[in-house]
Amino acid sequence: MKFFLDSANLKEVEVLASWGVLDGITTNPSLLSKEGKIDPEKHLKAICKLVKGPVSMEVFSTEAAGMVAEGKRYAQWAKNVVVKVPMTPEGLKAVGLLRKAGIRVNVTLIFSANQALLAAKAGANFVSPFIGRLDENGEDGMTLVEEIRAIFDNYAFGTEILVASVRHPRQVTEVAMLGADICTMPFAVFEKLIHHPMTDLGLEKFLADWNKRKK
Numbered sequence: 001m002k003f004f005l006d007s008a009n010l011k012e013v014e015v016l017a018s019w020g021v022l023d024g025i026t027t028n029p030s031l032l033s034k035e036g037k038i039d040p041e042k043h044l045k046a047i048c049k050l051v052k053g054p055v056s057m058e059v060f061s062t063e064a065a066g067m068v069a070e071g072k073r074y075a076q077w078a079k080n081v082v083v084k085v086p087m088t089p090e091g092l093k094a095v096g097l098l099r100k101a102g103i104r105v106n107v108t109l110i111f112s113a114n115q116a117l118l119a120a121k122a123g124a125n126f127v128s129p130f131i132g133r134l135d136e137n138g139e140d141g142m143t144l145v146e147e148i149r150a151i152f153d154n155y156a157f158g159t160e161i162l163v164a165s166v167r168h169p170r171q172v173t174e175v176a177m178l179g180a181d182i183c184t185m186p187f188a189v190f191e192k193l194i195h196h197p198m199t200d201l202g203l204e205k206f207l208a209d210w211n212k213r214k215k
């Protein structure tokens, strides 16, 4: 399973890129707005320099023509830009048009298996099921991932399942077991993947034993 960082923060991107396990980046308007007064073009170009893999940049238009125009502009910023469009009728139209132009598309705000199926049929390269928000709404994000995996396998869709809205490390394990292609997560969740109290205690003991040796 590929690991993406769900952030537009350059420091976080830099740190994770240095760990050697970062396969891509997802951003959205909320994440970009957290970075304050930025020029989206300069900012995205800076992220794309730090990461070789796909970097999702979301459209702001709500009509297909506007989404396509924005997407074509983003695609000129860097080779690894992926255009993120919302799961709406206009978004679906935009998927086909952007794909015809040779631009990769990630369909976001996926909350049902039928939405994922529609996005795949339209030609999306990635679908982003939001599992944390579903759980918070009293539904089951993990079941959604399972359903999408089964449907994409049944019909041999090449569309990648990019699990989003991840809240904690256990979800990372579970979506990996379900065969998700990608898991995008915030920096805090990424950090938690590394740590285990027994690892820390084990290391402490090894070093203490070494320092106690007869010299």
Ligand code: G3P
Pocket (backbone or CB within 6 Å): 006, 026, 027, 028, 130, 132, 133, 164, 165, 166, 184
């Ligand atoms: O980037 C899309 C998604 O991961 C957003 O997650 O935390 O806003 O539910 P969240």
